[in-house]
Structure formats: structure tokens, C-alpha cells
Amino acid sequence: MTSGNPDYRDSGLRFPEGFLFGSATASYQIEGAAAEDGRLPSIWDTFCRTPGKVRGGDNGDVADDHYHRFDQDLDLLKDLGLDTYRFSIAWPRVQPTGSGEANQAGLDFYSRLVDGMLERGITPIATLYHWDLPQPLEDEGGWPARHTAERFAEYAAIVGRHLGDRIGTWTTLNEPWCSAFLGYGAGVHAPGRTDPLAALRAAHHLNLAHGLGVQALRSVVPRDAQYSVTLNFAVLRGDGPDGADAARQIDAVANRIFTGPMLTGGYPADLLADTASVTDWSFVQDGDLVDIAQPLDVLGVNYYNTALVSLWDGVGEKQMADNHGEAVASPYPGADRVQFLPQPGPYTAMGWNIAPDGLEQLLLSLREQFPDQPLMITENGAAFDDVLEDGRVADADRIDYLRRHFTAAHRAMRQGVDLRGYQVWSLLDNFEWAYGYSKRFGIVHVDYETLERTPKDSALWYSQLATSHMIPE
Numbered sequence: 338m339t340s341g342n343p344d345y346r347d348s349g350l351r352f353p354e355g356f357l358f359g360s361a362t363a364s365y366q367i368e369g370a371a372a373e374d375g376r377l378p379s380i381w382d383t384f385c386r387t388p389g390k391v392r393g394g395d396n397g398d399v400a401d402d403h404y405h406r407f408d409q410d411l412d413l414l415k416d417l418g419l420d421t422y423r424f425s426i427a428w429p430r431v432q433p434t435g436s437g438e439a440n441q442a443g444l445d446f447y448s449r450l451v452d453g454m455l456e457r458g459i460t461p462i463a464t465l466y467h468w469d470l471p472q473p474l475e476d477e478g479g480w481p482a483r484h485t486a487e488r489f490a491e492y493a494a495i496v497g498r499h500l501g502d503r504i505g506t507w508t509t510l511n512e513p514w515c516s517a518f519l520g521y522g523a524g525v526h527a528p529g530r531t532d533p534l535a536a537l538r539a540a541h542h543l544n545l546a547h548g549l550g551v552q553a554l555r556s557v558v559p560r561d562a563q564y565s566v567t568l569n570f571a572v573l574r575g576d577g578p579d580g581a582d583a584a585r586q587i588d589a590v591a592n593r594i595f596t597g598p599m600l601t602g603g604y605p606a607d608l609l610a611d612t613a614s615v616t617d618w619s620f621v622q623d624g625d626l627v628d629i630a631q632p633l634d635v636l637g638v639n640y641y642n643t644a645l646v647s648l649w650d651g652v653g654e655k656q657m658a659d660n661h662g663e664a665v666a667s668p669y670p671g672a673d674r675v676q677f678l679p680q681p682g683p684y685t686a687m688g689w690n691i692a693p694d695g696l697e698q699l700l701l702s703l704r705e706q707f708p709d710q711p712l713m714i715t716e717n718g719a720a721f722d723d724v725l726e727d728g729r730v731a732d733a734d735r736i737d738y739l740r741r742h743f744t745a746a747h748r749a750m751r752q753g754v755d756l757r758g759y760q761v762w763s764l765l766d767n768f769e770w771a772y773g774y775s776k777r778f779g780i781v782h783v784d785y786e787t788l789e790r791t792p793k794d795s796a797l798w799y800s801q802l803a804t805s806h807m808i809p810e
């Protein structure tokens with residue numbers, strides 16, 4: 338045990354020199370300009386237009402209009418004194434049909450964006466895929482189809498060739514679990530399919546895309562860059578006599594399905610056994626596992642909350658108090674007996690339990706599993722029902738959330754975790770996927786009528802942390 342405040346509400350803790358304080362966004366959630374300069378629809382444009390899929394029928398057509406206001410947004414980052422900006426590149430802007438010719442206007446936008454960061458002394462962390470698959474690739478089979486991984490490598494090479502001289506850290510995929518299992522299993526994310534086999538095939542082809550993508554980047558990027566992937570880990574607590582087995586099953590199909598091939602060279606035996614009734618995994622071809630296991634300079638970790646699981650006894654009603662909206666189908670193929678139990682609060686506006694100890698647990702467990710792997714928190718943050726009053730958002734609840742999670746990260750570092758930085762989700766209020774604009778995750782408030790930006794109190798608090806490296810009062 339480390340000493341320190343048991344409720345994780347510390348101040349005065351100091352982060353090392355070189356620790357990268359930043360903030361994160363994603364293309365479809367902020368850019369808008371959905372049909373401009375040659376961009377064609379992604380699966381999210383299509384999903385938003387499918388009745389009943391996105392709350393309020395919201396879509397990313399305008400979003401935060403970041404496409405036209407990026408200079409102002411980069412000024413915000415600079416004014417806050419942040420070191421890094423984690424952003425994502427929209428595949429349908431750069432290669433609108435998902436194959437063939439690049440779209441110069443799309444590349445030019447990201448070139449201006451990256452130059453704008455460098456001029457302001459902000460280090461770019463670029464994610465190649467944050468869920469906006471070009472619709473034509475979905476029409477040809479999407480992630481369950483192997484050729485999507487091959488197309489991704491071509492796209493990675495295009496971006497690498499154009500921006501490789503200016504980007505220090507490349508992230509291939511953001512949260513492939515969501516792409517595979519919310520997109521093709523539970524159907525609550527685009528493209529909205531509910532097919533367990535398709536979800537497992539998607540997971541493998543996302544793994545393959547990651548491996549081929551890193552190789553493609555390495556072959557064209559002219560100087561030493563860092564390579565990474567961002568995973569969202571299920572942080573599990575077991576309940577009751579079978580709780581440990583329930584946790585093992587979800588750990589396999591949510592976490593080790595990615596870390597296995599990416600970091601240890603193979604799929605875990607228990608995952609293959611658990612999913613045997615769905616597939617024999619014959620879509621894994623010779624050589625795939627070697628392609629996937631590319632050394633990573635940093636592993637990106639997204640963390641929001643924990644899950645409490647047990648095995649359903651087959652009597653009574655199975656509980657599914659998970660955090661994936663109104664899923665009609667399970668996002669966990671092969672784990673049909675696992676139930677998700679309600680957890681103690683407090684909760685964010687997403688209904689997610691606030692559990693900073695889960696972040697400490699996760700970081701320690703990653704160090705134990707992958708002792709030499711440097712880590713970076715690539716997302717952590719919270720939605721609350723913010724109120725803008727007299728030009729100010731007094732979001733004390735978000736400050737408290739951030740304080741407790743930075744404290745947790747610091748505790749893990751004191752226990753030897755090699756944590757290189759922390760990217761707060763999110764810089765701006767934005768399009769929160771199936772929740773539309775109803776959930777505000779930003780440290781900067783966005784008025785969706787006027788598109789005016791107002792830094793919340795949490796942004797000012799975070800700015801003090803980033804510039805002093807010490808958790809403020």
C-alpha cells in the first residue's frame with residue numbers, strides 16, 4: 338500500500354519533468370464540415386441517419402465546427418499550457434472511398450493542423466482511426482472482412498508519407514474493442530450490426546490493421562517516431578464464488594483479445610475455448626500473429642470506470658447493468674453467463690461509477706503483465722450536467738474527478754509504473770456517439786448555437802497542474 342489520502346483527493350503531488358500533460362479529441366466528434374473538401378460519408382454519418390440510433394437524431398455534420406475553427410482551438414491548448422494534443426485523422430477525408438487516390442484537400446487540412454500545433458509548441462499525438470470507417474469499406478464487408486485491414490495499411494502509408502516528418506507519436510487505432518464489439522456485436526455503435534461472429538472477425542482484423550499499419554508507417558516515416566495503440570480496458574471486480582471466473586471471461590474478450598496478439602504474440606487459450614461455439618478462429622491466417630506483434634513504444638490506456646461481474650445462475654433475471662447504452666445484443670461473445678451488477682456511486686452524467694482506485698489497479702496490473710511496456714493515459718475524464726452561467730462553468734465535480742484520477746496515476750507511478758503522460762478527455766464538449774450532444778465531456782464548454790468556446794473551471798485547474806506539474810489545491 339502507498340501512503341496518501343484514501344479517497345484519492347490529494348493536492349501537492351508532483352509529476353516528473355517530461356511528463357506529458359495534454360487533452361484529446363476525435364475527428365468525427367468535433368470537426369463538422371462533413372461534406373467539405375472531398376470528404377465522403379463514414380459509417381458514423383450513415384448510422385446517424387438511421388432512425389433511432391443516435392439520441393435526438395444528432396449527427397456530426399457541424400459538431401464543433403473545428404474544421405473551420407481549429408486555430409482558435411489550438412490557441413486554447415496553448416493558453417492552457419498543455420504539452421500535447423491527441424487528435425484523430427478522418428480516413429474519409431484523406432482517402433474518401435477507403436482505397437485508391439488520396440484527397441489532397443484532406444491531407445492539407447491535417448497538415449495545417451499539425452503545423453499549427455508545432456508553431457505553438459504543442460506536440461501532436463495522431464490517431465489514425467477513431468471509428469470513422471469510410472462507408473464504401475463497410476459496404477464491402479467492413480472490419481469483419483480481411484481486406485479492410487489491408488486498406489488501413491495503405492491509408493496509414495499515405496498519412497505517414499505526408500505528415501511523417503512532423504508527428505512524434507502515432508496511434509494506429511482508438512479502442513478497437515468498441516469498433517468490434519459495440520459496432521458489430523451489440524450494435525449500439527456504427528455500423529450497428531449484432532452478429533457475434535462478425536464481432537470476433539472484426540477484432541482480429543483490427544488487430545491485423547494495427548500490425549500492418551505500424552509496419553506501413555515505419556516504412557515511410559522518415560525519422561524516429563513513437564508507435565502506439567490505444568485500448569480501453571475493462572477493469573473488473575468479481576462478485577460471489579464465481580466472480581473470479583466471470584472476471585476472467587470478460588478480461589479475455591475485452592482486454593486480452595487485443596493485448597494477447599499485440600503484446601505477447603498470440604490469442605489467449607481461454608479466449609479460444611470460451612468462443613469455440615461461435616468460431617474456430619480459422620480467419621486467423623499464417624503470419625498474422627507475427628504481423629500483429631509489433632513492438633510498441635507506448636501503450637495508450639483509456640480509463641473511465643469499473644465493472645462488477647458475476648456468473649448468472651440461470652434462475653432469476655440476468656443483470657446487465659453495463660455501461661453500453663441500451664444494447665439489445667451482448668458485446669461479449671462467448672461470455673453469455675456473465676452478468677454485470679450495479680456498482681456503488683457516485684456516478685457521472687453517463688451513469689458511470691467514479692472509481693479512481695480502478696485506474697490505479699489497472700496501471701499496476703498492466704505493469705505486472707507487461708513489465709517493460711511504457712504507458713500513457715490517452716483518455717480519462719467525465720461528463721457532468723454543466724451549467725454555463727455569466728460566462729462561467731463552475732464544474733467542481735469534474736475537478737474532483739480529475740484530481741482523484743491524477744492522484745491515482747501518481748500512486749501507480751510511485752509503485753513503479755512507467756507512465757509517460759495523461760491526455761484528458763476531452764478538450765471540447767462534442768458529439769458523444771450514440772448519446773449525441775447530450776453529454777458534455779469537455780474541459781471547454783461549447784455553445785452549440787453560437788459555437789462559442791468557454792474554458793470551464795476544470796480547464797483552469799488543469800492548466801495549473803500542467804504548468805506547475807503539481808496537483809493544485
Ligand code: GCO
Nearest residue numbers: 363511512639716762769778
Ligand atoms: C472513446 C472514445 C471517446 C468517447 C469517450 C467518452 O475512445 O471511448 O474515444 O470518443 O467520447 O470515451 O465516452
